Amino acid sequence: MSDSLLGQVALSYSPMIDRQRTVSATRLTVFPLQPGAELDAAGLLEEVAGVWPEGGGQVSLNVVSENLLTGLLQAQPTPNVMIEIPAFMAGDEAHIQAIQDLHARGSTLLIKGRPLRELPREVLPCFRYSIVDLADDRRVGETAPAAGFTRSIGYVQSGVNTLVDMEASFARGAVAVLGWPMDDAIAHSSVSKEKDPKAATPDLQVMVELIHRVDQQEPIEKLEDTLRRDPTLAFKLMRYINSPAFGLSVEISSFRHAIMMLGYSRLKRWLALLLATGSKDANLKPVMFAAVRRGMLMEELVRNLGDEEMRNELFICGVFSLLDRMFKQPFSDLLSTIPVPERVYQALADESGPYAPYCTLVRAVEGNALDAIREACDGLFTDPAEINRGLLRALAKAAQLDA
Secondary structure (H helix, E strand, C coil), rough: CHHHHHEEEEEEEEEEHHHHHHCCEEEEEEECCCCCCCCHCCCCHHHHHHHCCCCCCCCEEEEEECCCCCCHHCCCCCCCEEEEEEEEHHHCHHHHHHHHHHHHHCCCCCEEECCCCCCCCCHHCCCEEEEEEECCCCCCCCCCCCCCCCCCEEEEECCCCCCHHHHHHHHCCCCCECCHHHHHHHCCHHHHHCCCHHHHHHHHHHHHHHHHHHHHHCCHHHHHHHHHCHHHHHHHHHHCCCCHHHHHCCCCCCCHHHHHHHHHHHHHHHHHHHHHHCCCCCHHHHHHHHHHHHHHHHCCCCCHHCCHHHHHHHHHHHCCCHHEEECCCCCHHHHCCCCEEEEEEEEHHHHHCCCCCHHHHHHHHCCCCCHHHHHHHHCCCCCHHHHHHHHHHHHHHHHHHHH
């Protein structure tokens, strides 16, 4: 059942981010590959539960299929699954009872888009949040909610492209923004002002030096001496390696133990992850969120090929794919200071080689355009079901890493 569903849809995701720059929920968008196809709502919820089980992180389902959405209105999502209902469906009398029943069963509902006419009185209380695009927000220009005025429901702001717009949205009362003004956040970050990872903060310097030493397979003693310069980094590395996402059967108790258990090649990928997520700039937290998921997804897409070297390289390729923008430096210069495999260099610096199509795909699934996802799938000559399985596995592993 699930395989059948995953072969009939395309998936993309984006974060919902609150004013603390924390990812409060993940939005999963579901596109039917064939308009009007009959899709299995129970199968979709089964797949979602595999990534976000009850009691796990929040997920908001943005289903671009009226048939599938109608099926979800009759289902029983777990409490952490939010359902987005387009305004035209929320105002349709044919759906009033189903919306009321879903609300009564404890589901969190969001209304998507601005209603063209007033919603039925009995429906409005069923919605906890609305999704309001910045271009449609009639309160733009207000620095704070008008005196004596409160929205009847909380709202999530979409269409935000700058930090200024984001701060204004929060000032007007938005509980979260959908997506993140990544380019603007990077442009104003403290990391990008350094323009050189080796000249950046001490922890970044230590990470770059460790990657060099691991690449040269230097003795464990030299690696330990380097790591001792930054105990916080050592703690974070141990936390990553001992996370459920890593899947080890024994607890790693020291850096020496990590090298003995993992070997230099697998250890290098986790140092790469630390470098990509090492900034203390709050506005870069969602950028680091994206880097982790890119690495996880690129690795999962070749999970069944049995080539560990390729999996490790694609992981590094994904987590490094935003470093050029973070340090405001072309990859050709940046990667002269950080050793990477040749195939990773080709993909990042030249947008060529066997890994380039994987980079195209991870960018596509961060968007909200079916055509871009279709084109990226065609470039990999991969079945949509396999890509969707890889995406869901990656999101599940990344959530374990964040825990």
